[in-house]
Amino acid sequence: MPPALQSREDVIDTLMLVVRRRGYDGASLAELSKATGLGKSSLYHYFPDGKDDMVRSVLDRLEGQMRESVFGPLMARGAPRARLDAMVKTLDAFYRGGREACVLGTLVLGSARGRFQKRINGLFDDWITAIARPLEDAKMSRSVARARAEDAVTRIEGALVLAGARDDGDVFRRMLRQLPADLLAPVKHARR
Amino acid sequence: MPPALQSREDVIDTLMLVVRRRGYDGASLAELSKATGLGKSSLYHYFPDGKDDMVRSVLDRLEGQMRESVFGPLMARGAPRARLDAMVKTLDAFYRGGREACVLGTLVLGSARGRFQKRINGLFDDWITAIARPLEDAKMSRSVARARAEDAVTRIEGALVLAGARDDGDVFRRMLRQLPADLLAPVKHARR
DNA sequence: GTCTATAATAGGATAGAC
DNA sequence: GTCTATCCTATTATAGAC
Numbered sequence: 340m341p342p343a344l345q346s347r348e349d350v351i352d353t354l355m356l357v358v359r360r361r362g363y364d365g366a367s368l369a370e371l372s373k374a375t376g377l378g379k380s381s382l383y384h385y386f387p388d389g390k391d392d393m394v395r396s397v398l399d400r401l402e403g404q405m406r407e408s409v410f411g412p413l414m415a416r417g418a419p420r421a422r423l424d425a426m427v428k429t430l431d432a433f434y435r436g437g438r439e440a441c442v443l444g445t446l447v448l449g450s451a452r453g454r455f456q457k458r459i460n461g462l463f464d465d466w467i468t469a470i471a472r473p474l475e476d477a478k479m480s481r482s483v484a485r486a487r488a489e490d491a492v493t494r495i496e497g498a499l500v501l502a503g504a505r506d507d508g509d510v511f512r513r514m515l516r517q518l519p520a521d522l523l524a525p526v527k528h529a530r531r
Numbered sequence: 532m533p534p535a536l537q538s539r540e541d542v543i544d545t546l547m548l549v550v551r552r553r554g555y556d557g558a559s560l561a562e563l564s565k566a567t568g569l570g571k572s573s574l575y576h577y578f579p580d581g582k583d584d585m586v587r588s589v590l591d592r593l594e595g596q597m598r599e600s601v602f603g604p605l606m607a608r609g610a611p612r613a614r615l616d617a618m619v620k621t622l623d624a625f626y627r628g629g630r631e632a633c634v635l636g637t638l639v640l641g642s643a644r645g646r647f648q649k650r651i652n653g654l655f656d657d658w659i660t661a662i663a664r665p666l667e668d669a670k671m672s673r674s675v676a677r678a679r680a681e682d683a684v685t686r687i688e689g690a691l692v693l694a695g696a697r698d699d700g701d702v703f704r705r706m707l708r709q710l711p712a713d714l715l716a717p718v719k720h721a722r723r
Numbered sequence: 724g725t726c727t728a729t730a731a732t733a734g735g736a737t738a739g740a741c
Numbered sequence: 742g743t744c745t746a747t748c749c750t751a752t753t754a755t756a757g758a759c
Contacts, residue, residue, distance in 0.1 A: 364556030365642025368735060379736080381743050389736065445640040448632055449694040450557025460696045489693070489702060490686070497689025501681070503639040506651045510681060559754060571754080573725055581754065726759075734751070741744080 348400065350375050350385060355397045359440045363394060363451035391454065394446070398458050401442055405462065408433075410469040419473035423519035428468070431515055434499060439497050439509025467492055470522070477523055487522050494518070540592065542567050547589045551632045555586065555643035565593065583646065589705060590650050593634055599627075602661040613664035615711040618662070623707055626691060629700025633691050659684055660664070662714070669715055679714050686710070 353375045357366045368390065386392035412425045434441065446452065465519050470488035473488045475481060495518075498511040549558045560582065564571050578584035578715045604617045626633065635651045638644065662680035667673060687710075690703040 362554060362556060362641040364554060367733080369733080378744055380738090380745085382746090383736070384742060440640055443696065444692050448637040448693055449554040452695060456696065456698060460698075463693060463696050486705075490706070493686055493689035493693055493702065493706065494682070495689065496692040497685035497687065499694070500636050500639055500688040501655060501685055502634065503644060504648065504655050506648065506652075509686065513678075514682070514685065526630045561751080569724090570726055572727085572756090575754070576724060702742075724759105726757100727755085728758100730753105730755075732751100732753080734747090737748075738746085739744105740746100741742105 345376075347385060350377065351393075351396050351400045354393050355400065355442060356439075358394065359442050360443055362445045362449045363390075364449055366390075378493060394451070394455065397442060397457075398455065398462075402458075402462060404433075405466065410465060413469040414472050419477040419518055420523060422473045423470075423522060425528055427518055429516045430495065431512065434511065435508070437499060437502035437511025438506075440503055441496060444496050444499060463492060479526060483526055491518060491522055535569075539577060542569065543585075543592045546585050547592065547634060548631075548664050550586065551634050551637055554637045554641045555582075557642055558582075584710060586643070586647065587650075589634060590647065590654075594650075594654060596625075597658065605661040606664050611669040612711055612715060614665045615662075615714060618708055619707045622687065623704065626703065627700070629691060629694035629703025630698075632695055633688060636688050638690060655684060659697055666714060671718060675718055683710060683714055 354366075354371055357371055357374050360366075361370065368379050368382065371390075371393065372382060375382065377385075382393070383389065386396060408429045409426055412429070413422050415422065433439075443462060446455050446459055467485065467488045470491050471481070471484040474484035474487055479487070494514050495511075498514040502508045502511040535580070546558075546563055549563055549566050552558075553562065560571050560574065563582075563585065564574060567574065567670070569577075569612065574585070578588060595708070601618055601622045605614050607614065625631075635654060638647050638651055648723075659677065659680045662683050663676040666676035666679055686706050690706040692705040694700045
């Protein structure tokens, strides 16, 4: 028999794209079928448990991609600034300069939230932990590093919402450009 | 005939709540009907053009609320810090300490985005303009004020996403607490 | 203004041929 | 593995009685 025309990963990438653009509820099987070029039955062959199975697979793949392309470089040895710059570059590509939404964000804001909340929250948390690493290496306290890392993810997600509202990724790209310097800025001590 | 048991505004508030929680696609007529206590036909009596009509009405009401409770106080005379504090207090209540999502955010991240994009973008823009006002009054340049105001909205939306993922409003409330001081912090000049 | 009933369609999922 | 055909349910929307 001939090999599949596209790998399972290719299929999942397409599913991810549709989910990012339409959300869980908006991504109908008809649309997923059309986008992947596979009939509904073929989709069920790959993902026997249906739509939830597809979304779980999307999250699996996303997790793999983040580990490899985001968390890994952040955790690696190297100058903190260079590691943050690498993340920024990766994110700019992944979100296509702010024109594509975040899978996690779209899943959180919709009726499927409860179903995938643990996974989503875990990924956000790992992300924050990974960003905190270069900040600690730059001699920040654990708590300051974590607070700033959380603020970074907050900004990323928020900028993607604004960019989506405008259909223009400029906000996102401007935010990204400032991010490394903001994260590494000298720590101000609270006035007593 | 007896007066309606609830005003049109009460009905719209309930619709808004469901949309915030489930998104456009997730908010089915069945659910909207149940939440409002009105039969589907009654909903169509109030909103002849169906679901889109309901969402438009939700956006109308949101716009009114924002004008009155957010934009108004921000534009009023008074100390910049006090005006920002007032906004923070209003937002904390409106988003129930981060436990309720943003209508605009949920509508942006879903299949209905295109349909309401102009309205949503307009509201975000008015919001940013309103926040910039007290910053300009605090002697910031127009461009710095606008950039910071945009960053504020970015943070608010992002924090709501994170809070939703965690089912815990702490991130949102912490962000809000810092917001006024961050917005009014002395302007750093770029190194040349 | 609210209800029950019903239409028409879209959605998720499965059966079985090839 | 992929397809066509089909099933069942949910969803949007309307008609018409009260």
